[in-house]
Amino acid sequence: MIRPIPTLSVLAGVLAAGLMGLPAGAQTPAVYPDGRGGEVHFPLGDISFADEVVSFTPGDPASGPDESIPEEVLGPPDYVDTVDDNYLTLGCGGVLELRFTDNALVDVDGPDLFIFEIGPAVEATELAISGDGEFWVELGRISGAVAAVDLAGHVDVADSFSLVRLTDLRETCHGQWPGADIDAVGAIGAGRRVVLDSSVLFDVDHSDLRPEAEAVLAELAADIARYGNARLLVEGHTDDTGSDAYNQQLSVDRASSVGEFLIQHAGLPAMAVEIVGYGESRPTVPNDSDENRTRNRRVEVVIVAY
Known part of the structure; x- marks a missing residue:
């Protein structure tokens, strides 16, 4: 099945319950x-x-x-x-x-x-x-x-x-x-993929960043700034709790909150950061347990240096 090319897509690397940097040698x-x-x-x-x-x-x-x-x-x-x-x-x-x-x-x-x-x-x-x-x-x-x-x-x-x-x-x-x-x-x-756990960033059913999220994102922003020139795509994902429309909007709002923070703190122009929300459509694991739903609630960032 061939997908029509979307207007926004992904750029992203791995973070689960906070920020875990990749070893410098690996990049x-x-x-x-x-x-x-x-x-x-x-x-x-x-x-x-x-x-x-x-x-x-x-x-x-x-x-x-x-x-x-x-x-x-x-x-x-x-x-x-x-x-x-x-x-x-x-x-x-x-x-x-x-x-x-x-x-x-x-x-x-x-x-x-x-x-x-x-x-x-x-x-x-x-x-x-x-x-x-x-x-x-x-x-x-x-x-x-x-x-x-x-x-x-x-x-x-x-x-x-x-x-x-x-x-x-x-x-x-x-x-x-x-x-x-x-x-x-x-x-x-290739772009480095960063995965942020939504439970660290947001309260349930909210898209405003929690105070403790700013420390995590500040570390990521500093890492991005070291690349010099880079482009990002910030992608929001939810679990399957709630309606499709609600989850879609929540994923966009959460990705926007993260993207706006990174624009401000990583020194990137707004045109270098794209925002997309996928709602519940791209789970990493089946939504068949509380643990798996937690894993699927995430924001991903792809960093492409140039």
Whole structure:
């Protein structure tokens, strides 16, 4: 299902019950071998790469058990040669879905996403990205020497995505390693994702910042100011308690409160900060317990330095 490109989207990194900074070294720009004699530069270094396997459906035929472990795709590329088994073979028609958690995929100048496919041939795959796992933007076919993907023309410059889906196109269904062989998936166009717990920021059913929230946001604002030039998207989310319309408005109001604070204290022009509310439409976990509903009540900030 292809989502119409929204007028506002995401830029965001992780904070749960307050503010937890990322280690400085984790955001150091780094260069990685592309597996074909070249190199790829990632501005955020090791945090640029996929963090979590959402799902994996092996193709038929599949590869052996050592090459069918989807977690081998996570983190930076580490393939050396075919005697290693630190990569994933999709199998003929296999489907892999990955999530970025401490960064967000965004559109910047030049390539934005790099698929580290290894082996003597690059088997064709279909690539799609999503912000919520329901609406997908189809980016088309990756094959041959094509491994770097530019989001321009597919998404709005303010959009941000957390999910990547690779589907093998069943063009190589024979041999020991049927289907595409994936070592890593990385976001060249990336923003640091920050997640703020709404219970720290707001009283129940309110959008005015609590006094104790200002200390948390002041620390975040100081961190953002150190980037120099940056753009932000501030995104509000709720649980499923209450009507859709009420939750939508509450999410916008809460994102606006956070955004206004950051504009004032991080030294950013208002035009560099975009506000969006998603209401209850993008839960991180099912709304089936009080604990999970607390996790879903959040404000996310994506920081893209330039």
